[in-house]
Amino acid sequence: MATQRRLGAESSRTRALLVEAAELLVQEEGYVAVSARRVASRADLKPQLVHYYFRTMDELLLAVFDRFAQRFLDRQAQALASARPLTALWDLYTDTFVAVIVIEFFALANHRAAVRDKIAGATEQFRIGQIAELDRAMRRVGIDVVAYPPSAIVMLMMTISTTMKMESNLDIEHGHAELVALVKRQIDEVEASAGKDRN
Amino acid sequence: MATQRRLGAESSRTRALLVEAAELLVQEEGYVAVSARRVASRADLKPQLVHYYFRTMDELLLAVFDRFAQRFLDRQAQALASARPLTALWDLYTDTFVAVIVIEFFALANHRAAVRDKIAGATEQFRIGQIAELDRAMRRVGIDVVAYPPSAIVMLMMTISTTMKMESNLDIEHGHAELVALVKRQIDEVEASAGKDRN
DNA sequence: GTCTATACTTCGATAGAC
C-alpha cells in the first residue's frame, strides 16, 4: 500500500497515455471506473504498468485532476476576456465536459480520504483566484461588484450548472427550462447594467 | 448475478436491521461503503444474510432510497404547512442529513446503470409533486407564483443547498456566507411580499 | 423461514525479471 518503490519517469509517453485513458474513463463512466485494470485496457497496456507510474490509484486521479484544472484555468481566462464575461463564464460552466469532471472530482473527494485534502485545497485556491479574476473582469466592463458580488455569482453558476447536468444525465429535466431562463435573464440584466454606475 | 432465488420475508426484523445499517453507511461514508460485508458487520450479522434478503446490492440501496423518500415527503408537508413555507423549506434542504442523502443517491444513480432509471423516475415524480405542493402553499400565504415560479424556487433551493453541503464536507467554505445571505434576503423579500397582490 | 459454506471475480499493490 504505497511504500517506497521505483517509479517510471514523468516524461514517459506511456505515463501520458495512462493519464489520458483515465481522464476518458472519468468522463464516460465516472471515477469509480478508474481501476488499474480498466485504465490499462483502455490504453492497450498491461495493468501493472499503472502501478509502475503511479504509487496508488489516487495518485493517478490527482494527475488527471491537475491536468483538468490547468485546462479549465486557460479556458476561464479566455471567457473572462470577453465583452460579456458573465455570459461567457456561464457557457463555460454549462459545457458538458466541464460539468461532468467537476461532479466526479467532488464525488471522489467526498469518498476517498486520501485525495480529499489535496482536491479540497486546490479547489479552494481555485475558487479564490476565480472570484478575483471575475471581480477584475466585471470592473473592467463596468458592472457594479457591490450590487452583484462576484463570489455569489461564481457560486451560483457552479452550483446551478453542475446540479442541472447531474440531473439531465438521468433525464430529469423538470424545472430546468425555467431555471435556465431565469439565469439568462438575470445575466442579461446585469450585463446591461454595465457602465451605468460610472456616470 | 441476480437470478431466481428464495428471499427472506419483507417483514423480517433482520431485513430491517440491514436497511438501517445501509442507511447509516450511506450517511457516514457514502453509497460506495454499502457492500455486503460492511453492511453486515455494521449490523452485527453475517455477510451472506444481505443476499438472502436482497437479490442484489442495488436492491438494498433502493430500499434505503424508498425509505428516505417517504420520510422526506412527510417532513416537506410539515414545512409547507408553516406560515413561512419558503424559510421552512430552505431549513429542510439545508439539514445535513437530507443534503448528504440527496447527494449520495444522485451519485449512485449516475454511476450504477441498474438503479438509474428507478431513482431518476422517482426523483422526477417527486419533483413534480414538490412543485405542485409549493405552488399550493405559496398561493395559500399569498405569494405571487408568477413573479416567483415555484419550479425555479425548488430547483434553486435544491442545487444551492446540496452543492454547498458537498463543499463544506470538504471544508470549502469560500463564498458560502455571501450566497447564504443572498438566499435568505431573497426569501425574506418574497415572503414579505405575501398577500400584497391580493388587494 | 432463516442462515452458512463456498465459488468466482476484480481490486490494489509489490517484488523481481529484463
Next chain:
DNA sequence: GTCTATCGAAGTATAGAC
C-alpha cells in the same frame, strides 16, 4: 528505465444445510 508474475484482500452472488 521499463515491464511482468504474482499475492492477498475484498467484492458479489449462489447453492445448499438447518
